[in-house]
Amino acid sequence: xxxxxxxxxxxxxxxxxxxxxxxxxxxxxxxxxxxxxxxxxxxxxxxxxxxxxxxxxxxxxxxxxxxxxxxxxxxxxxxxxxxxxxxxxxxxxxxxxxxxxxxxxxxxxxxxxxxxxxxxxxxxxxxxxxxxxxxxxxxxxxxxxxxxxxxxxxxxxxxxxxxxxxxxxxxxxxxxxxxxxxxxxxxxxxxxxxxxxxxxxxxxxxxxxxxxxxxxxxxxxxxxxxxxxxxxxxxxxxxxxxxxxxxxxxxxxxxxxxxxxxxxxxxxxxxxxxxxxxxxxxxxxxxxxxxxxxxxxxxxxxxxxxxxxxxxxxxxxxxxxxxxxxxxxxxxxxxxxxxxxxxxxxxxxxxxxxxxxxxxxxxxxxxxxxxxxxxxxxxxxxxxxxxxxxxxxxxxxxxxxxxxxxxxxxxxxxxxxxxxxxxxxxxxxxxxxxxxxxxxxxxxxxxxxxxxxxxxxxxxxxxxxxxxxxxxxxxxxxxxxxxxxxxxxxxxxxxxxxxxxxxx
Amino acid sequence: xxxxxxxxxxxxxxxxxxxxxxxxxxxxxxxxxxxxxxxxxxxxxxxxxxxxxxxxxxxxxxxxxxxxxxxxxxxxxxxxxxxxxxxxxxxxxxxxxxxxxxxxxxxxxxxxxxxxxxxxxxxxxxxxxxxxxxxxxxxxxxxxxxxxxxxxxxxxxxxxxxxxxxxxxxxxxxxxxxxxxxxxxxxxxxxxxxxxxxxxxxxxxxxxxxxxxxxxxxxxxxxxxxxxxxxxxxxxxxxxxxxxxxxxxxxxxxxxxxxxxxxxxxxxxxxxxxxxxxxxxxxxxxxxxxxxxxxxxxxxxxxxxxxxxxxxxxxxxxxxxxxxxxxxxxxxxxxxxxxxxxxxxxxxxxxxxxxxxxxxxxxxxxxxxxxxxxxxxxxxxxxxxxxxxxxxxxxxxxxxxxxxxxxxxxxxxxxxxxxxxxxxxxxxxxxxxxxxxxxxxxxxxxxx
Numbered sequence: 001x002x003x004x005x006x007x008x009x010x011x012x013x014x015x016x017x018x019x020x021x022x023x024x025x026x027x028x029x030x031x032x033x034x035x036x037x038x039x040x041x042x043x044x045x046x047x048x049x050x051x052x053x054x055x056x057x058x059x060x061x062x063x064x065x066x067x068x069x070x071x072x073x074x075x076x077x078x079x080x081x082x083x084x085x086x087x088x089x090x091x092x093x094x095x096x097x098x099x100x101x102x103x104x105x106x107x108x109x110x111x112x113x114x115x116x117x118x119x120x121x122x123x124x125x126x127x128x129x130x131x132x133x134x135x136x137x138x139x140x141x142x143x144x145x146x147x148x149x150x151x152x153x154x155x156x157x158x159x160x161x162x163x164x165x166x167x168x169x170x171x172x173x174x175x176x177x178x179x180x181x182x183x184x185x186x187x188x189x190x191x192x193x194x195x196x197x198x199x200x201x202x203x204x205x206x207x208x209x210x211x212x213x214x215x216x217x218x219x220x221x222x223x224x225x226x227x228x229x230x231x232x233x234x235x236x237x238x239x240x241x242x243x244x245x246x247x248x249x250x251x252x253x254x255x256x257x258x259x260x261x262x263x264x265x266x267x268x269x270x271x272x273x274x275x276x277x278x279x280x281x282x283x284x285x286x287x288x289x290x291x292x293x294x295x296x297x298x299x300x301x302x303x304x305x306x307x308x309x310x311x312x313x314x315x316x317x318x319x320x321x322x323x324x325x326x327x328x329x330x331x332x333x334x335x336x337x338x339x340x341x342x343x344x345x346x347x348x349x350x351x352x353x354x355x356x357x358x359x360x361x362x363x364x365x366x367x368x369x370x371x372x373x374x375x376x377x378x379x380x381x382x383x384x385x386x387x388x389x390x391x392x393x394x395x396x397x398x399x400x401x402x403x404x405x406x407x408x409x410x411x412x413x414x415x416x417x418x419x420x421x422x423x424x425x426x427x428x429x430x431x432x433x434x435x436x437x438x439x440x441x442x443x444x445x446x447x448x449x450x451x452x453x454x455x456x457x458x459x460x461x462x463x464x465x466x467x468x469x470x471x472x473x474x475x476x477x478x479x480x481x482x483x484x485x486x487x488x489x490x491x492x493x494x495x496x497x498x499x500x501x502x503x504x
Numbered sequence: 505x506x507x508x509x510x511x512x513x514x515x516x517x518x519x520x521x522x523x524x525x526x527x528x529x530x531x532x533x534x535x536x537x538x539x540x541x542x543x544x545x546x547x548x549x550x551x552x553x554x555x556x557x558x559x560x561x562x563x564x565x566x567x568x569x570x571x572x573x574x575x576x577x578x579x580x581x582x583x584x585x586x587x588x589x590x591x592x593x594x595x596x597x598x599x600x601x602x603x604x605x606x607x608x609x610x611x612x613x614x615x616x617x618x619x620x621x622x623x624x625x626x627x628x629x630x631x632x633x634x635x636x637x638x639x640x641x642x643x644x645x646x647x648x649x650x651x652x653x654x655x656x657x658x659x660x661x662x663x664x665x666x667x668x669x670x671x672x673x674x675x676x677x678x679x680x681x682x683x684x685x686x687x688x689x690x691x692x693x694x695x696x697x698x699x700x701x702x703x704x705x706x707x708x709x710x711x712x713x714x715x716x717x718x719x720x721x722x723x724x725x726x727x728x729x730x731x732x733x734x735x736x737x738x739x740x741x742x743x744x745x746x747x748x749x750x751x752x753x754x755x756x757x758x759x760x761x762x763x764x765x766x767x768x769x770x771x772x773x774x775x776x777x778x779x780x781x782x783x784x785x786x787x788x789x790x791x792x793x794x795x796x797x798x799x800x801x802x803x804x805x806x807x808x809x810x811x812x813x814x815x816x817x818x819x820x821x822x823x824x825x826x827x828x829x830x831x832x833x834x835x836x837x838x839x840x841x842x843x844x845x846x847x848x849x850x851x852x853x854x855x856x857x858x859x860x861x862x863x864x865x866x867x868x869x870x871x872x873x874x875x876x877x878x879x880x881x882x883x884x885x886x887x888x889x890x891x892x893x894x895x896x897x898x899x900x901x902x903x904x905x906x907x908x909x910x911x912x913x914x915x916x917x918x919x920x921x922x923x924x925x926x927x928x929x930x931x932x933x934x935x936x937x938x939x940x941x942x943x944x945x946x947x948x949x950x951x952x
Contacts, residue, residue, distance in 0.1 A: 035848065042930060048864065058927075065848060066853055073845065083613050088599060089597070089598040089599040097600060124574050133773045147546070160829040175899065193820075199822065201679065265706060275542055277540065295832065298599065298601070299596065299835075300600070301830065302833045346639035349775060353776055363552075364549055366549075367548070369540075380520045384522050395797050407819050432751070450507065452514070456518075486731075491605075495813075499798040500788070500797050500811075
């Protein structure tokens with residue numbers, strides 16, 4: 001057995017977290033298909049069969065679905081199991097994606113979401129037969145109100161972005177009821193892309209505002225921009241730099257003086273739960289991302305849930321239906337609310353996600369503060385140990401995440417994406433690259449509370465080692481990853497001549 | 505706390521490295537007056553066993569063990585344990601959006617397969633990686649039609665799911681989009697006579713659902729011709745996707761907005777489900793949501809990436825085609841695994857069983873004196889019946905027999921009081937259909 005390291009491979013000794021392993025090759029399911037195979041058998045039909053052509057008429061009847069796969073059960077199992085091994089996942093290790101809060105997804109949440117009597121329930125069944133579901137929603141509402149210090153809530157939005165839109169529509173309806181919906185929404189340059197996109201759908205114009213040299217809202221600048229046309233400021237707090245807005249009270253006061261509202265993007269609530277409440281520091285409307293702070297699995301891109309929490313003045317505008325508890329203790333869905341903005345999604349939102357978030361909250365109870373503390377400790381522990389190796393463009397205290405830049409590695413021709421790709425070889429998912437936009441070459445790291453000291457140490461070692469490689473062997477970093485099934489994929493070709501489906 | 509992997513000693517060591525005495529100190533950037541002094545008044549902490557007990561107690565307060573004849577946008581279909589076993593693999597369940605393609609090929613390949621399956625089912629050329637659900641997919645399809653045509657008026661059939669129309673109304677209100685409704689005729693289909701040249705002038709899209717909310721199939725080729733003649737698009741919503749196993753696909757539509765819940769996704773009190781938008785290649789740059797595309801690496805190996813991202817909010821911000829970011833990837837995977845298991849023959853057989861059982865139920869119920877079918881046009885697994893009594897009263901009596909009865913159409917259609925929508929899928933045993941018929945007969949026989 002002789003293994004000679006190629007030039008682009010790192011010495012195995014420096015990569016402690018991951019080793020190599022054979023991974024199964026697998027084609028597309030369509031390429032395995034052969035006529036006559038199937039993976040599910042149905043119980044026999046216990047009523048007389050009906051001929052579709054006769055029953056529907058030839059104009060409505062369809063023959064078979066062209067190109068549809070025909071495979072057996074074991075082939076389906078092997079196919080998707082093999083595919084799964086090509087993914088990184090939280091269950092495999094740290095996922096330091098800044099702003100994404102990739103924390104442990106408790107397994108008990110998966111179990112309870114599948115219980116007969118919960119997973120089986122139809123959203124249109126009578127309230128009398130849905131008391132359990134309605135109570136789950138109501139209990140979650142109470143927990144979220146306690147954690148945020150807000151006064152009313154809707155659980156309907158399907159994800160954070162839809163929560164943003166819902167909150168903005170409520171702001172618009174409220175201001176309209178005051179006589180003027182106004183025209184603009186202020187958005188800091190460090191904001192998530194969903195913020196401006198949601199503003200447009202709510203019928204507002206985006207007014208970008210610059211952060212100051214500390215990465216904070218420039219209050220003088222805010223005063224200047226906060227004219228009578230401004231409906232709201234959409235603020236992420238802590239910001240996407242992981243820094244708390246120290247002048248939050250002043251920011252809220254400036255807006256309120258001028259009749260505008262403060263919207264908080266709750267994407268970074270993982271830094272605050274149990275420590276401080278947005279309702280106390282002047283926030284009028286906010287959304288939460290339950291697939292971040294409240295541990296529901298990201299599932300390769302979704303589902304999420306984006307509850308919106310508001311102050312009393314906005315309660316009349318909540319989307320319908322609203323989950324309420326009646327005097328007799330029974331739960332109900334209130335559909336008739338004259339000032340409501342309408343509906344943003346069918347039914348009561350992503351119930352299965354909401355249910356998991358409640359299971360998470362119940363697991364911690366008041367101890368949720370410990371999770372927040374551990375998340376902030378992890379971020380600061382990593383920050384402290386990487387400050388020597390990487391450029392820190394904003395050095396205010398970090399909360400749950402820290403943003404470095406690739407400024408030092410750039411000198412050797414290595415950028416944030418190269419370092420991120422090299423992390424893959426070290427057995428880690430990359431951090432968030434190139435965001436927030438105010439940091440050129442951003443490296444945004446959020447470990448969450450789910451990481452042990454050992455895992456944080458491995459990450460620090462990996463990052464230091466890559467920093468050294470960037471100086472001594474930049475090509476190694478620039479051509480990473482080396483240990484994956486496929487190398488860097490040609491995204492330009494993918495977009496220029498899109499192939500978006502399999503064809504025979 | 506079992507989810508937190510640090511010992512007290514490790515916490516201390518980490519604080520020492522950071523150079524602070526306590527974790528409190530790390531929160532000093534939060535103004536003092538806003539820092540909580542007392543623990544939050546939250547229930548818990550609960551152990552795993554207590555959490556399970558809490559949710560089992562809630563499940564017992566629902567309709568567990570009841571037989572339900574509700575459809576109306578959410579359908580109870582056969583699901584295989586294989587699907588859940590695949591989806592619960594941590595590598596799928598606990599992975600992020602596949603932006604880092606090299607370590608996300610599992611998710612990306614599955615999305616590419618999902619997109620292909622959705623194209624095959626709908627007769628369209630391109631499908632996205634998922635939307636939140638059928639209601640928001642329809643709304644996004646309408647906004648897409650608005651972008652494509654540059655027109656700001658849509659005609660939507662009243663027979664489109666009422667809650668889907670409500671969602672569209674919420675979005676349309678501030679976008680200068682005029683939404684006008686078209687009624688249904690005696691057949692239950694859209695009233696074609698309303699699609700006049702004058703009425704179609706400056707219309708971005710004619711929006712229908714098939715099978716529509718009453719379970720009735722719409723004649724899409726004719727509707728497409730009428731819309732296209734006026735320069736409008738045909739947007740078609742599909743809420744009961746299993747129908748596509750035997751019903752002609754909406755190939756004439758320009759945009760299809762589908763709810764994929766029927767493909768292996770539990771009703772789960774209304775979500776999470778899986779929406780999808782499918783359309784023509786030429787409109788792909790106006791589509792909302794993520795798309796996976798095929799490409800190669802430097803060594804020529806096939807792989808998949810998220811592509812055409814310049815449509816999306818994280819690149820284009822306020823100029824994006826939509827604000828959608830998180831989608832329903834895990835449930836797109838559920839649908840993909842489920843459809844691979846069913847395959848060509850299984851999907852067709854499942855759809856045929858729905859048709860047969862619904863026809864059987866319809867015949868059984870129509871034997872009851874005073875119970876009549878409402879609409880004449882062909883339907884799939886749902887049909888509207890007229891009863892001699894209020895549907896809500898009948899349902900209250902049925903509930904005592906652990907039957908959840910027909911969906912009361914009067915809720916959203918004042919002209920359809922005493923009409924109820926009955927849904928029968930392949931999961932409904934014949935004996936339960938007969939029990940429903942006997943119960944309704946008995947209820948109608950008894951004095952009010």
